[in-house]
Amino acid sequence: MLKVGLTGGIGSGKSAVASRLAGLGAVVVDSDRIAREIVAPGTEGLAEVVAAFSDRVLGPDGALDRDALGGVVFADESARRRLEAITHPRVRARAAELVAAAPADAVVVNDVPLLVEVGLAPTYHLVLVVQTAVPTRLARLSRDRGMDPAEAERRIAAQADDARRQAAADVLLTNDGTLADLHGAVDDLWRDRLLPYERHVRERRAVRPDRSTLAEPDPTWAEQYARLAARIRHAAGGDLRVDHVGSTAVPGLSAPDVIDVQLTVPSLAEADGPLADRLAEAGFPRLPGEWWDAPRRPDRVHWAKRVHAGADPGRPAVVHLRAAGSAGWRHALLMRDHLRADPARRAAYLQVKRDLVATAPESAEQGTLTDPWFDEEHLRAEKWAAQTGWRP
CATH class of the missing domain: 3.40.50.300 (P-loop containing nucleotide triphosphate hydrolases)
Known part of the structure; x- marks a missing residue:
């Protein structure tokens, strides 16, 4: 229904x-x-x-x-x-x-x-x-x-x-x-x-988002996120933290037209419980299979997560369920805030993304996970965090 x-x-x-x-x-x-x-x-x-x-x-x-x-x-x-x-x-x-x-x-x-x-x-x-x-x-x-x-x-x-x-x-x-x-x-x-x-x-069928093309910055992405986040909070209940992450969370940045949402859970066991059903009923069914974030240097251990995606064919969205305080959780917030704060790094990030899309659009997302540039950018972001006193 x-x-x-x-x-x-x-x-x-x-x-x-x-x-x-x-x-x-x-x-x-x-x-x-x-x-x-x-x-x-x-x-x-x-x-x-x-x-x-x-x-x-x-x-x-x-x-x-x-x-x-x-x-x-x-x-x-x-x-x-x-x-x-x-x-x-x-x-x-x-x-x-x-x-x-x-x-x-x-x-x-x-x-x-x-x-x-x-x-x-x-x-x-x-x-x-x-x-x-x-x-x-x-x-x-x-x-x-x-x-x-x-x-x-x-x-x-x-x-x-x-x-x-x-x-x-x-x-x-x-x-x-x-x-x-x-x-x-x-x-x-x-x-x-x-x-x-x-x-x-x-x-309970999610719409797999297309990340093979970059859209021009959309000033309504933040409003679209806010509507999705309100539904997710209503479905999740309690006071779970919800954040806009990914490229559409950085104002002025061209990005695949996909709203990425991070839902903070106490543990992945919590993500595997009734919460998964409540999200599916709200229009965010779970994607099957094992999911993790690519490790960044010096950490080489996979950062496990759970992934749900929107069922609405008119609004591609992905919900990343990550454990509070985990490396993947912290990385998603750090990279967003680092790119928001530094126009030069934002421009460099965009150029790398454009190059990946131009050379291999079907595997552009995988390129984000494996390209060594992102390892280097992670280290830059960590240095920025230390210099500014950033906290997630």
């Missing part, structure tokens, strides 16, 4: 995306619909809302007057938080029931308006954000919902802004064009990413 979080600001067209995904075969869990169900007449939820805000939020028929309630909570943050404390736990519980009832091979799309605001992004395999220019949203709210412009502006201001949503988005769908444009983008996403991703998660 693949769990997708769908969100977007009010008036963004999120419902149109949810409807299209449902038509393609997704199981859509609509949080807005659930939110209405849990405050229907006769429910405990409605009784608690009335107790908190008085019967001024009720209509003549005894049902909740959502416009009246909105006028209260969107103008008062403390009131909005009181409402959320009543409704959110009930919505989450009902949504969990619906997800549990979905088929094992389903793509389950949770349509959650406040997904970013309440910090739910790490609980999904993928977060899909629908983004639309604010003037377009205001026009839609006025035209389609008959909402007063001032009220529409208040509603938009009460939600996360575009920058915050975009930071949480694995996929950003812009909806400033036609409905046909939006449907086309959703169809492509379903075919090329969601369906294979679901199959990979269900079969």
Whole structure:
């Protein structure tokens, strides 16, 4: 089962995306619909809302007057938080029931308006954000919902802004064009990413990353890492350390478009336990076989580790599980920080990588492990650490 979080600001067209995904075969869990169900007449939820805000939020028929309630909570943050404390736990519980009832091979799309605001992004395999220019949203709210412009502006201001949503988005769908444009983008996403991703998660099949080409530096690599790291922390539980390592962790450095993540474990025995299953369920299945880091001089003992990789065909990622304080663990952090700190060594490193890719792209990664230049660079990094007092 693949769990997708769908969100977007009010008036963004999120419902149109949810409807299209449902038509393609997704199981859509609509949080807005659930939110209405849990405050229907006769429910405990409605009784608690009335107790908190008085019967001024009720209509003549005894049902909740959502416009009246909105006028209260969107103008008062403390009131909005009181409402959320009543409704959110009930919505989450009902949504969990619906997800549990979905088929094992389903793509389950949770349509959650406040997904970013309440910090739910790490609980999904993928977060899909629908983004639309604010003037377009205001026009839609006025035209389609008959909402007063001032009220529409208040509603938009009460939600996360575009920058915050975009930071949480694995996929950003812009909806400033036609409905046909939006449907086309959703169809492509379903075919090329969601369906294979679901199959990979269900079969615990990782996507082997391609390191045979170098991509230009991508300023969003850090944000992409942050989203992956949040999922890994959520899956791992506890307070295990997670770090961005490898070439994409060095700003301004061309690199294979692969996010390398280091997950620090107390021991490799811990990596072989239930943690491996939790990572697989979160979309990071374990790669079979024995894995180790290449030893650097003067150490000639293999540095054992465990390796998981992302199941998402749209975002190559590798998770290296290394024991805290081990030589391989320390080396990954040292080389990252050394290259971040020294532009000259960064340029030299890049040139060696380019030469390896140009001469033997299929074995460029193996060249990184065996080329003597990297032994020398390791010694330079150790000297830099001693001079600067660096600690991992």
